[in-house]
Amino acid sequence: MSYIFLKASHFQKAGAMAKRALAIDSYLARPYIVLARVSFQRSGFEEALDLARKALIMDHDSPEAYQVIGEVYLRQGMTKDALTVLIEAVRLDPENPKLLNILGSGYIKDKQYDRALSTLIALQEIDPNNPGSHFNLAVVYAKMKQGHKAMRHIAKAEDLFALNDDNKLWLGKTRDIRRVIAREFKLRPEDIAKGTTKH
Numbered sequence: 472m473s474y475i476f477l478k479a480s481h482f483q484k485a486g487a488m489a490k491r492a493l494a495i496d497s498y499l500a501r502p503y504i505v506l507a508r509v510s511f512q513r514s515g516f517e518e519a520l521d522l523a524r525k526a527l528i529m530d531h532d533s534p535e536a537y538q539v540i541g542e543v544y545l546r547q548g549m550t551k552d553a554l555t556v557l558i559e560a561v562r563l564d565p566e567n568p569k570l571l572n573i574l575g576s577g578y579i580k581d582k583q584y585d586r587a588l589s590t591l592i593a594l595q596e597i598d599p600n601n602p603g604s605h606f607n608l609a610v611v612y613a614k615m616k617q618g619h620k621a622m623r624h625i626a627k628a629e630d631l632f633a634l635n636d637d638n639k640l641w642l643g644k645t646r647d648i649r650r651v652i653a654r655e656f657k658l659r660p661e662d663i664a665k666g667t668t669k670h
Contacts, residue, residue, distance in 0.1 A: 473505040482509045500530035507539045516543045534564035542573060550581045568598040575607045579614075587611050602631035602638070606645055609652065618656025625649045 473492060476485035486509040489502035507522035520543050526536040537560035544553035557574045564570055571594040578587035588611050594604045609625035612618075629645045632638040652658070 477505050482512050485509055498529055500526040500533050504535045511539055519543055532563055534560040538570055545577055553577050566597050568594055568601050572603040579610055584611050584614050602628045613652050621652050622658055625652055
């Protein structure tokens with residue numbers, strides 16, 4: 472139940488249900504992961520780290536616990552440490568689209584664009600309609616000075632984010648990046664309209 476509430480973004484209910492589970496059995500890893508995620512959503516990063524580490528004591532092979540730790544490290548600017556932890560998470564759960572996208576983001580922050588590109592292309596093979604992967608691919612291609620590819624992916628990200636009202640924040644960010652790419656590479660509307668399927 473705590474996971475269901477978490478997926479529905481009912482964080483208070485998710486936390487309460489996880490605490491009930493731990494009151495019955497304090498050696499379960501997953502309730503600690505739920506509580507860690509709830510703390511992360513509330514920017515309680517140190518508490519999230521502590522809870523995720525407790526989850527790892529209970530389950531050494533929990534990709535979700537490694538993911539929380541990696542995301543906290545990214546927020547704290549500890550990019551190298553974040554990459555180490557996220558690589559371990561992906562090793563444990565290699566076809567998790569969200570994890571692969573976060574790892575791709577980590578590589579972008581660390582300016583490892585080749586690794587970001589290979590990670591995000593692997594993600595595209597698993598989930599070609601993942602808007603976050605298209606957003607990150609646009610950033611990578613822009614950094615690699617490949618304007619047309621960057622524009623194709625940011626246009627695809629915009630189309631995909633627009634399908635869900637919950638993505639309004641990311642839709643706004645995507646449109647901002649699209650304008651930046653168009654300006655930086657001097658792309659005209661007819662250039663932008665050319666193809667959206669090729670990498």
